[in-house]
Amino acid sequence: MSRGPQRARPARVRAHWVVLLAVLIAVGVALTVQGYIHHLAGIGDDSVPAEGSAGTVPDAVSHGGPVVDARGGTVRTVAPPDRTLALTFDDGPDPEWTPQILDVLEKHHVHATFFVVGSAAIDYPEIVKRIVADGDEIGVHTLTHADLGSAPAWRQQLEVQGDQQVIAGITGHAATLLRPPYSSENDAVRDGTWAAMRAAANQGYLTVLTTKDSEDWQRPGVATIVKNLSPTGPRGQVLLMHDGGGDRDQSVAALDASLTAFANQGFKVTTAGEAVGITSMRDATAAEQLSGAAFVWGIRLSDWVVTGISWALLASGVVTFIRAVLVIGFAARHRRAARRAQAAGRGRRRITTPIRPEITEPVTVIVPAYNESAGIEAAVRSIVASNHPVEIIVVDDGSTDGTADLVEALGLPGVRVVRKHNGGKPSALNAGLELASHELVVMVDGDTVFEPDTVRALIQPFADPRVGAVSGNTKVANRGGILGAWQHIEYVVGFNLDRRLFDVAECMPTVPGAIGAFRRDALFWVGGVSDDTLAEDTDLTMALCRDGWRVVYQDDARAWTEAPATLGALWKQRYRWCYGTLQAMWKHRGAVFQGGQAGKLGRRGLGYLLVLQVLLPLFAPVVDIFAIYGLIFLDPVRIGALWLVFLAVQLLMAGYAFRLDKESLRPLWTLPLQQFVYRQLMYLVVIQSVVTALAGVHLRWHRMERYGSLRVPPAAQGQA
Structure with missing residues (x-):
């Protein structure tokens, strides 16, 4: 993965943590007062x-x-x-x-x-x-x-x-x-x-x-x-x-x-x-x-605060439950559609798509790379091993670790290396687009490996001329350890269940940089890959939706990527993702008032992101404070029972998601622990991102550390 151009390091935003702490203390005091007055x-x-x-x-x-x-x-x-x-x-x-x-x-x-x-x-x-x-x-x-x-x-x-x-x-x-x-x-x-x-x-x-x-x-x-x-x-x-x-x-x-x-x-x-x-x-x-x-x-103020929090908790509980019902229901519908399409002998396409011939035309695969020597060999070899004809363009974006030399030394057929000065990932992708020989283009990060059937499966939805982009199924490769297991659960449950919902609702907001396929003409029509945001993949996907293109999800097109191995690295990655997503949401806010595919993105996709990925995480610290309040001043048995019900809903949703992806259920033993560390880290990331965005501070690119854990999957490899 390449990084953006070097910019002056902005002043760090620290005041918001003081504000957050002050708010939490104020809420804690209000809850303590209200609990003492009315319950002790x-x-x-x-x-x-x-x-x-x-x-x-x-x-x-x-x-x-x-x-x-x-x-x-x-x-x-x-x-x-x-x-x-x-x-x-x-x-x-x-x-x-x-x-x-x-x-x-x-x-x-x-x-x-x-x-x-x-x-x-x-x-x-x-x-x-x-x-x-x-x-x-x-x-x-x-x-x-x-x-x-x-x-x-x-x-x-x-x-x-x-x-x-x-x-x-x-x-x-x-x-x-x-x-x-x-x-x-x-x-x-x-x-x-x-x-x-x-x-x-x-x-x-x-x-x-x-x-x-x-x-x-x-x-x-x-x-x-x-x-x-x-x-x-x-x-x-x-x-x-x-x-x-x-x-x-x-x-x-x-x-x-x-x-x-x-x-x-x-x-x-x-x-x-x-x-x-x-x-x-x-x-x-x-x-x-x-x-x-x-x-x-x-x-009185403490009473009003607690009353407001109680109603907000009720609303968040209802929203969370509705979300669970929606994602499971839409995922089931997505699965039935894929099965019926497969049974018709035309591969996995949505049932609303007429039966069309299998896509067999060659594909250009663009790999933007900046200092990816740890994993670039595995990534390129896995793409070369595809059972679909591919042209591979590796765009070295000013690497200083010999990434381009390493790829050239492999001497693999169909692989072209392009060297350029560092300009950021969007510029590397645009450079690859200019050199692409084929109409269908696959973009893949340099820290990602494909299975042999990934490319073929990924491009089949293009049989529908309305489809402009396809999202694949990103899997965590280094899922060992509790942090790896937590991210594995998040990818399977949080990301892929949501993508099934977005697919059915026709409001896909993001085709991940790790695995996505596009029509080249559609990309040129929206001006290529923009560098306006740090989430260039989300920005590009939203631009395609606003241009009238359908964006779909292909769950059997799998890509294996490295996830952060430390909490610090995870923070940097998610901070960039969240901040970039906020930028993209703001940039494309006009979609709310448009019709067609753009309106579906605006009113469905952006609304979903705003409520589930921004507002609820912002409210999450108060939920934790309220849980402590309930254990002290209310009935701890009832609070514990509510928490178990919430956890049971999460386990059921996770179990269903793992079943859809044919994953082992063993990592789910870490899900209860996820509520005490990982969840807090994620909502703090959202808070940091929102405050940074509101403060107008430009966030610089955070490049993730590479660990060299990627391996080329054998032809027979399925799910780990």
């Missing part, structure tokens, strides 16, 4: 006391009043005065039940304290604002309803201060009352909860426990809830009810009945702060409001 904890049974010892809990707390003040290291407790009931609600706000409870409170002209969960408050900020507007009191019930008694110190801080920031961001007020989730009466406080209460006290919080638990979370019936709330004497109480965390219709009914009963009994019902004579809410400072608003909007 949740509103549940708020009346289950924490288990454990109470050895460090002071007696003043265990047997004192329900409002505990541990600020300054001194423990003080207080209870509401006689005939005063502090009415409190936990676990809200809830979009259905909290407004109904507020309506009941308004009906009876009383106020209550609502210990809100920050995650729920973010979802329903208007309800929180109404609580304050109605004159009710708000307290902290943590950000996600986490058990503070069993949480580490960092999480205790996050849960309490996070909820405070939510309250400040939504209402403009700061709360001083705290109720730990899963707390109840004083004697139920355990060491872990007490440690959390002391830590909160150091931040200025008073802890409000309870003396009367309605147990409405158990839904025991309205009468039972009313009974549980009823005081047995004049002593003041802190009443616990719930406005969130489940169905609270019994709570609403019981509240209405209880408030009527309390009024009849002469009890004053009020907030916890008023009941003990403190101001429990203050105006938040400007800094607190700004910080709180940023915190709230940050969490």
Whole structure:
């Protein structure tokens, strides 16, 4: 393979990797926040006391009043005065039940304290604002309803201060009352909860426990809830009810009945702060409001990001599944067409092609070569061994390793060597075209060998006068090792299944440089091989399609080529391929608006390439981040099952592709591993190529290292 003219090395583009890393970190943070807020904890049974010892809990707390003040290291407790009931609600706000409870409170002209969960408050900020507007009191019930008694110190801080920031961001007020989730009466406080209460006290919080638990979370019936709330004497109480965390219709009914009963009994019902004579809410400072608003909007943004990613993942999953169905369906159709054509005794042609005589005319084979001494002998000898008459033109494009001398020394019949100054692969191919003696031209890279029947099989579709070019079946020769196996799988599954689909859909975007046949007149008509892009084969194929020619795929015309043996070499090769393909897509974007073969290329071929080979790989890093998120915050079994389903689809598709190409299934054991290295390399190549293209940086030619692993296949050789 020749290289392009030497150009000044462009400045390396590095900023996009920083941008990519920043985007992935931002997505990771959004997923972490969303997972923490919505999946790490949740509103549940708020009346289950924490288990454990109470050895460090002071007696003043265990047997004192329900409002505990541990600020300054001194423990003080207080209870509401006689005939005063502090009415409190936990676990809200809830979009259905909290407004109904507020309506009941308004009906009876009383106020209550609502210990809100920050995650729920973010979802329903208007309800929180109404609580304050109605004159009710708000307290902290943590950000996600986490058990503070069993949480580490960092999480205790996050849960309490996070909820405070939510309250400040939504209402403009700061709360001083705290109720730990899963707390109840004083004697139920355990060491872990007490440690959390002391830590909160150091931040200025008073802890409000309870003396009367309605147990409405158990839904025991309205009468039972009313009974549980009823005081047995004049002593003041802190009443616990719930406005969130489940169905609270019994709570609403019981509240209405209880408030009527309390009024009849002469009890004053009020907030916890008023009941003990403190101001429990203050105006938040400007800094607190700004910080709180940023915190709230940050969490909302993370929710939107995750929602968007979820929909995009669903769309990508649907597209991937549709692609699998399409390629298998079209490959099966392509196979049936080839079999029917073969059964008709006229070789493998599409069934839409009329039966025509076998093509027997001689063919010119052009081999562009730049420093191909490692494999040129095997390549030329394999073509000479063809069972079809060929003229071979080896165009040495300024090699410095004696490539031309080596070919001349072979002394093979029908082989002509042309020497020229280095001008790039397109110029070498055009030079060969000018010297070609025959109408049908085969182009082959200098690192590729043919089977004896390759040329004959490759040119048979030209019996159809509508066909202007034919793509052959490229096989990986050096498929040993895991990297070779991965590329072998990609060639068989990714490339050749797609080419069958493109053939049937009449939108072939690429005839590979390793093996392609063309009508010489068609090439001259489109101006020969262009050097506008680094993917001259794709550019040329698209130009032929836009000129009205059919481009087809001949799966039994096999060529064996060397694949990169290192990740670095693979990166360079695929970077050039991808960048060149993007260039060709942009150059031929006008095909989208054309009719005939050009329109089929534009709307089918370019659309397929854009979605499957550009957009999906660009989204792939987010998929990987989301998979980690799912394993941590969602059901790992379900995530693992989805991954296995995805892998099973890939294995089925790969198995079918290998069967079509008569390949051994043994390399498919490496397919699961391909998801953890090879896939990431491929999508990073796409990202690098897209950013390079958008930045307007001209990519120089990357020549692949040759390994000398090619051998001339014997006449009887089939598939390896």
